[in-house]
Amino acid sequence: MTSGNGTQVQGRTRIQARNRDAILTAGLDVFSQHGFRGSTLDQIAAGAGLSKPNLLYYFPSKEAIYTALLEGLLETWLDPLRDLDPKGDPLTELLSYMRRKLAMSRDYPRESRLFAGEILRGAPEMHDVLKGELKTLVDERAAVISGWAKDGKIAAVDPHHLIFSIWALTQHYADFDVQVRAVLGGTDPFPGAEAHLEQMLESLLRP
Structure with a gap:
């Protein structure tokens, strides 16, 4: 009786979408804690609240889950660099990029x-993307930064290494979170980090 109005089909679609999201969320938890090699489908299935055969209905392997996560992550990771406006105020744009990262x-x-x-x-899983899409975008934004420096709008800097430095200085607070919070006695590090990085970059970049 439900097949005529599509309710049953829509219901299955909602369930499938929910299960797929649950698998990806669980995969993110497991991979970020244990790394790719240390993670198992059993761990991911348990985290998603599904049986292993049910999980395999959506993703045929651990590699497939991992790849799906990385593909979605890369888009999110590149967005702040894409948003760097060549026509904007250079210092404002670079500080905004740092804050977003x-x-x-x-x-x-x-x-x-x-x-x-x-x-x-x-x-x-990402080597081709790093050498292709990521390199192209970084080279484009490095050329913008180099142009700003040549025009005297910011101090002379190596644009590629400036971008690398922003990555390192910001992502440290995620990748070494336990260490940072231990040293700070559990204090939220981000307000202080933002103020410190603003001061550092302003000192470096002001012409």
Whole structure:
């Protein structure tokens, strides 16, 4: 009786979407804690509240879950760099980029650790993307930064290493969160980190 109005089909679709999201969320938890090699489908299935055969209905392997997570993560990770406006005020744009990257470390620590883990294992799933899409975008934004420096709008800096430094300085707070909070006695590190990084970058970049 429900097949004529599509309710049953829509219901299955909602359940499928919910289960897929649950698997990806559980996969993110497991991979970010244990790394790719240390993670198992059983752990992910348990975290998703599904049986292993049910999980395999949605994803055929651990690798498939891992790849799906990385593909979604890369888009999120590149958005702040894409948003760097070549026509904007250089210092404002670069400080805004730093703040967005720091906010991502605060709001998406598991994703940051997942990405770091992939890089540490030699980026087997992302190597082509790193050499292609990521390199192209970084080169484009480095050219913008270099142009700002040549025009005297910011101090002369190596644009690629400036971008690398922003990555390192912000993602540290996600990837080494336990260490940071231990040293700070459990204090929230992000307000102080933002103020410190603003001061550092302003000192570096002001012409």
